[in-house]
Amino acid sequence: MPTALIVGGGLGGLAAAIGLRREGWTTVILESAHQINEVGAGIQLPANSGRILVKWGLREKIEKVACRPVTTRYWRYDNAAPLSKWLYPPEELTGAPYWNIHRGDYQKLLLAEALSPVLSSPVPNPGPPLTTFTNTTVSYVDCETASVKTADGRSFSGDVLIGADGVRSVVKVAVTGEPDHAKPSGDQAFRFLIPVEKVKEHRELDFVLDRAVNNHLGPDAHIVHYPVHGYRIINVICVSRDTGLTQESWNQQGSREEVLKAFDGWSPEILKLLSLPDKYLKWQLIKREELPTWVRGKTALLGDACHAMVPYLAQGAAQAVEDGAALARALGSGLPVDVALRAYENVRKPRTTAVMSGADDARTSYHMHDGVPQMKRDNAFKKGWGKGSISPHWAYDAEGEMNKHLNELISRDGTPENAPRPHARI
Numbered sequence: 256m257p258t259a260l261i262v263g264g265g266l267g268g269l270a271a272a273i274g275l276r277r278e279g280w281t282t283v284i285l286e287s288a289h290q291i292n293e294v295g296a297g298i299q300l301p302a303n304s305g306r307i308l309v310k311w312g313l314r315e316k317i318e319k320v321a322c323r324p325v326t327t328r329y330w331r332y333d334n335a336a337p338l339s340k341w342l343y344p345p346e347e348l349t350g351a352p353y354w355n356i357h358r359g360d361y362q363k364l365l366l367a368e369a370l371s372p373v374l375s376s377p378v379p380n381p382g383p384p385l386t387t388f389t390n391t392t393v394s395y396v397d398c399e400t401a402s403v404k405t406a407d408g409r410s411f412s413g414d415v416l417i418g419a420d421g422v423r424s425v426v427k428v429a430v431t432g433e434p435d436h437a438k439p440s441g442d443q444a445f446r447f448l449i450p451v452e453k454v455k456e457h458r459e460l461d462f463v464l465d466r467a468v469n470n471h472l473g474p475d476a477h478i479v480h481y482p483v484h485g486y487r488i489i490n491v492i493c494v495s496r497d498t499g500l501t502q503e504s505w506n507q508q509g510s511r512e513e514v515l516k517a518f519d520g521w522s523p524e525i526l527k528l529l530s531l532p533d534k535y536l537k538w539q540l541i542k543r544e545e546l547p548t549w550v551r552g553k554t555a556l557l558g559d560a561c562h563a564m565v566p567y568l569a570q571g572a573a574q575a576v577e578d579g580a581a582l583a584r585a586l587g588s589g590l591p592v593d594v595a596l597r598a599y600e601n602v603r604k605p606r607t608t609a610v611m612s613g614a615d616d617a618r619t620s621y622h623m624h625d626g627v628p629q630m631k632r633d634n635a636f637k638k639g640w641g642k643g644s645i646s647p648h649w650a651y652d653a654e655g656e657m658n659k660h661l662n663e664l665i666s667r668d669g670t671p672e673n674a675p676r677p678h679a680r681i
């Protein structure tokens with residue numbers, strides 16, 4: 256059984272591990288943290304990643320901990336006037352519901368699936384349960400031989416090496432041969448969780464409890480909030496101009512004063528919401544430009560390692576999950592590893608570049624100062640009031656697109672004589 260060595264046990268690395276197990280691979284994750292865990296924050300799980308998880312048999316497990324919003328709503332920043340209210344599309348159009356989930360719940364669910372002796376949606380001849388090495392920081396990468404060395408002197412190798420090591424990826428540096436180019440985006444984010452019980456003490460915040468993703472738009476800033484963790488917690492993300500106080504870290508503490516200062520002039524309801532938590536986390540938001548390549552030798556990149564983006568389309572983790580599923584499909588095709596990795600790059604790089612650029616456009620639209628373009632935006636939002644909205648990104652079928660490309664390759668070039676037959680699912 257071929258072995259995939261995966262650097263990084265974030266959402267992307269775990270998705271790749273599950274996908275590859277389903278294709279009959281042995282999977283090993285090397286993770287620098289002392290345990291595979293996620294920070295205390297919520298995340299939107301759009302249908303394009305949801306459809307992959309549904310196919311993997313995880314629907315029931317997700318439904319137990321996630322929330323399913325009915326609408327996405329837009330509000331004006333200074334007087335909380337509603338700008339629009341769109342309905343999420345029916346599942347038949349996107350292949351899965353739209354969910355919101357606590358990152359910890361998401362991570363646990365994927366890890367449990369990767370480690371489980373039995374897959375939730377069984378396939379013939381799956382790979383064995385995932386092996387994980389925590390406290391294991393990769394410091395040297397040989398892309399041609401799919402081997403790595405760790406900071407404490409251990410060596411690992413596999414038949415393929417996957418760099419799922421996030422925005423400061425060491426594997427990315429080895430693949431591109433260039434120093435890291437992820438850059439501050441100019442924005443920062445404060446994130447916090449508020450127990451629903453605490454929100455219920457304030458009648459003016461009743462709207463926060465609805466089954467909705469709420470977006471409050473203001474000059475150079477916006478706020479997003481929605482329920483997670485079985486409707487017991489409200490997750491809030493506040494984006495504003497980077498004041499130079501933040502660094503790129505998932506665990507930097509912010510303060511109530513900082514948040515209130517950044518949102519001075521916003522409506523009393525919003526300021527009340529922002530004043531409720533006891534603990535605030537803050538991030539510097541980082542982004543990458545499109546990389547020249549994601550692949551070298553027997554090594555490929557996925558997730559934030561190759562396409563870190565601003566989070567304004569809620570697609571970063573969703574793209575990492577799509578990458579994991581598509582990469583597994585390519586490697587499960589029976590094509591030689593180098594051909595499979597190129598096929599993966601050919602399909603995934605244009606897709607994620609388009610999503611990155613959509614996220615930049617969303618920033619321009621969300622952060623408008625008051626004026627004619629902002630009035631035009633608000634009028635456009637109002638026209639959609641009460642209608643179903645479908646982002647082109649949500650209906651994307653990552654495994655289907657990968658299969659299409661593999662089929663084209665195989666019918667054009669055939670498979671090498673000594674290569675195993677392509678997997679029956681193509």
Ligand SMILES: Cc1cc2nc3c(=O)[nH]c(=O)nc-3n(C[C@H](O)[C@H](O)[C@H](O)COP(=O)(O)OP(=O)(O)OC[C@H]3O[C@@H](n4cnc5c(N)ncnc54)[C@H](O)[C@@H]3O)c2cc1C
Nearest residue numbers: 263265266267287299393420421558559566569571572573
């Ligand atoms: C404020 C904010 C809000 C967001 N909201 C959403 C949202 O609603 N929906 C969505 O889809 N996305 C969202 N995202 C994006 C999403 O969080 C990321 O795109 C996603 O977590 C990336 O996953 P990953 O597995 O690629 O990387 P990571 O989650 O960064 O995982 C990388 C892993 O690699 C490990 N690692 C790093 N270096 C090494 C090394 N040298 N050796 C071993 N291990 C290593 C790290 O410890 C980490 O566990 C948001 C991001 C931000 C900042």
